[in-house]
Amino acid sequence: PATNARLQMPVAGQVELESSLGIKRKKGKVNTERNDDTGKKRCSVGSSEKKKLEEKEPEAIGDNDAAGMEWEDGHVSPVECKEGYSHDLGETVTVEFTDVPSSTEKKSVRRHTAEEKELAELMHKVHLLCLLARGRVIDKACNDPLIQHLLWNGVDTLKLDANKLRSLVNWFHRTFCIIARSADKGSFESNMAFALQSHEGTAEEVCALSVALFRALNLTARFVTNMDVVGLKPDAKAMGTPNQDGTRLSTRALPCSPVAAGHNEFNTLSPARLEVNTEHRFSRAKQRGDLGNLKRTSACKSLSKNLSNCKADQYASTSKDESSSSPNSFTSSNAEIPKRKGDVEFELQLQMALSATGAEIQEMLAATSSQSIGTLLDYTPLKKLRKNAEVASNSSAVWSRSGPPLYWAEVYCGGQTLTGKWVHVDVVNDIIDGERKVEAASAVCRKPLRYVVAFAGGGAKDVTRRYCLQWHRIVQGRVNPEWWEKVLAPLEQLELAATNDSEDMELQTRALTEPLPTNQQAYRDHHLYALEKWLHKNQVLHPKGPVLGFCKGHPVYPRSCVQTLQSRHGWLTEGLQVRENESPAKIVTRPKRIFNSQSRESNSNEDELQATTELYGKWQLEPLQLPGAVNGIVPKNERGQVDVWSEKCLPPGTVHLSKPRIFQVAKRLGIDYAPAMIGFDYRSGRCAPVYDGIVVCAEFKNAIL
DNA sequence: ATGCCATAGTCGTCTTTGATAATT
DNA sequence: AAATTATCTTTGACGACTATGGCA
Structure with missing residues (x-):
């Protein structure tokens, strides 16, 4: 065989390759086994084609099945061609394509797959759990009597007021140097003790020392951290941001690890990203x-x-x-330029x-x-x-250190009134009561707020709301709240027992009093507000008011007015039915079914054929009323079945049993039953009902089982 | 820096009730 | 004779969501 043996490929295979090449921009290979039917279908490289290769004849091949197919030239490298020359059955032919950058090259960006997203979420969750555990370790260390005693060096604060707290914080700030990393002395208590002795430690250690001192002074204090967790989304951008405190060097070592090689972009800095x-x-x-x-x-x-x-x-x-x-934008009304x-x-x-x-x-x-x-x-x-x-450091409090605020303390100040207040105390940056500045400082340092968690009594509590002014900006970076709340629930109990004060009212108030965003995008799925233009297809405003304000001329409604609608069937699965004489709250179009034959004919009256779905809101519903079982007879539909869209759809007095061969059992016992249809499956190009077990009257359940 | 729009790619949802032949 | 099982075939349109880049 000559150097550039030519063979031909059906365009179908070519297209498939091109699409992948377009993405990877590398060499692509197609391995074709002689006796493999699939391979033949895809590449049409069979024994007859081998002969063509010998002759270097670019003729049409596969006359029968390739009728109507287009063919394009390809190249086979000489080495692989030799191998392909073997007459042994079962040998493989490798066809190698070299991607030539053409004028039609697409800048196709590979998107994250569901699997990658799932993996990222899992990593996020695991990291959260680790950070929670870390916080509990630190919290425990802050209670260490020895450390507390060591800290107790003549500071005699009997009553707490703002001024004395200030002097304490200032003492901390003056006394301790913050270092990026410290050598591990075996336990966090040891690390704290060492930091105390040497007057230098990580921000985490110094902050923990402050919490320990506050507790030694019999103040109620929590260790608070903005947990620096890996991203929820598989976005390498988060990894690529500048690392300001230099404490997380390990992420830079990862590109060499086999894990990183397996999952591209995951947890790694690609060379390109490193440049950025x-x-x-x-x-x-x-x-x-x-x-x-x-x-x-x-x-x-x-x-x-x-x-x-x-x-x-x-x-x-x-x-x-x-x-x-500035002159263009802000010269009109205000004397003070915003x-x-x-x-x-x-x-x-x-x-x-x-x-x-x-x-x-x-x-x-x-x-x-x-x-x-x-x-x-x-x-x-x-x-x-x-x-x-x-x-x-000057008169106005600033984050004098370059590091982001990741660790601070909260001290409970009773004050004169009955209701106390948790006060933000950051000895690392020498700031008291700076909770309103944390968000901006974090944003500057590219460590945005995500989970601000306070630790006390071996427990933990999410206090992000105290520090976050724009919840909608951070909510997309957090896991689904159900999971998070489930994780935190037992920890919150412990925290509450230790601090004996619930600031839930304060946090709730903050949650409900967020200012109206000024950009329209922020109203997409905003937890408090809604614009009509961002409503989903199955949503309406009901009632349509009150109008809370305007954004770029669009009225802003409370999110509570947004009702998500469902079809009759959709509500049925929730055990609800539409009341009589209710007209649809909204009618939406459905995708048209394609009928292969005579599609042109239907073009004329396309509008009439457009299928619609009638949607109803929850205010139009009542509990599902199905005929109940009477005298051991299961009420069935016109097909002799029971539609079990969910367990809520079972007729009163019946149960759903799913066991192998349960049909025969019911039949032999002479018990009335009906097949349970639980949904649809798409097979053979059409939908087919899916059955699972039977529905019988409740009194026969035990007999059958 | 930010907002806004267009574009493009991925994923999830909605669709919503066999026919026939062979074998037991 | 009746009941059961295997085989056939293997949607596709659209909305939601999300990066990304261009532009103001």
């Missing part, structure tokens, strides 16, 4: 304008060159935007810039090249320079 990541860091560094801090090591020379090439200073451009856009969210974030970022540490820059440098990843893993924790922090 680095780019982002560049821009952040530029924004800080503190590149002078860079140590000119050999590793960073090329980097600094890159940076100097970037003439467009982001800070400058942003300032320009400010000056040009701040956009971006402005707030920018200011915070500027504050962060002032306190940027050498450690972080080094980390950034290390992440730039793949060779330096090793050094990144080895690098010794660098102390945060307190000098820098003090530069940043």
Whole structure:
């Protein structure tokens, strides 16, 4: 065989390959076994075709079954062609296609499959459980009498008021250095004790120490953390965001792991993404304008060159935007110019810039090249320079550290009134009562709020609501609430027993008093508000009012007015039926059934053939009323069956039994029964009823079983 | 930075009541 | 003679949802 033996492929197979090639943009292979029927069908490479290969004759093949098929040329590499030359049956022929980038190349983006989503959700859940367990470990350590005693160094606070708390927090902030990582001393208690001794520790440890001290002072205090959990969605973007505190280096080691190789993009930084990541860091560094801090090591020379090439200073451009856009947008009525969210974030970022540490820059440098990843893993924790922090701290409370607020304490302050208040106390960042700033600071640090959980008494409580002003922004990043509440339920009991105060009223109030979003998109599935334009096909507003406000001219309705409708059959499965004389709340069109023959004829009166479904709301319903069993006779439908769409659809006085050969048993016992039809199946191109067991009168249940 | 729209891809839902021949 | 079982065939349209990119 010559170098480029040619064979022909039916277009069907070609198309199939092209689609996959278009996605993967790699070489594709088709293995065809001689005796494999499937292979023949798909590629038509059989024994007769082998002869064609020898002759290098690109003739039509498979005359019979390929009638009407189109054929295209393909190539077989010489090596594989030789192999294919063997006359042994059972040998395989490998046809290899090389994807040539053509003009018709599609930028097809592979989407996440259901399996990947499920895996991501599982990882998310497992991670949540781990973080809950972690929180309980820390909470327990905060109760450690030895640690509490060690902390008790002459601080004599008998009564708590804001000023004394402030001095405590300030003492903590002055005394402890925050480091990115600490060596594990075997237990969290040991780590805390070591941190206490050395006056340096992770944010987690220092925060835990503060909780321990508050408890030693007989205050009711909780350890609170914004749990930094892996994403719920299989989105690698979350992994690719800049890691500011440098504590989670392990994620960068993952691309080498076999798990990562198996599940592309999962938990890994692909090279491309790493670049993006680095780019982002560049821009952040530029924004800080503190590149002078860079140590000119050999590793960073090329980097600094890159940076100097970037003439467009982001800070400058942003300032320009400010000056040009502000007069246009905000000069009309208000004397005080309102701040956009971006402005707030920018200011915070500027504050962060002032306190940027050498450690972080080094980390950034290390992440730039793949060779330096090793050094990144080895690098010794660098102390945060307190000098820098003090530069940043000014009259207004800011997050003086560059790290995101992940750990803080809540102290219960009784005050004069009966109802107390949980007060946010962050010794890491030297902030008291800054709960309204947490969300913005977290957003700036790319660690958005998702699950803020408070730990006490071995239990835990979700207090995200206290810190979240825009619930709709974070709700899509959380697991389904049923699962989460089920997990938390026993922990909440423990927490409540320890703190003896339920702030549920406060959290509930916050949940119900969210401001109206200003953009329309936010009203999609918003938990409180609704726009008519975002209603689903099976939804209506009932009643249509009151109007709570307007968004871009569209009236805003309470979400409670949105009613989800169902067809008569849909309600039937829930054991409900539509009341008499009720007219449909909405009529929607259904997809047309295709009838192969004479489709053109139906075009003329297409509108009349459009099937519709009548939908009803729950206000039009009443409990299902079915004829009950009488004298051991099961009421059946016109087909002699009982439709068991759900157990709620059983006629009164009957039961649904599903056991093998139960028909015969009922028959031999002379008991009246009816087959239970539980649904439909699509087989042979048509729907077929699916049966499962029988329905008999309840009194015969035991006899039959 | 943000909002808004279009586009494109994946997934779930809705559809909603055999015929025939062979074998037991 | 009656009952049971195997085989045939293997939808497809649309909405919801979600990334992504372009543009303002």
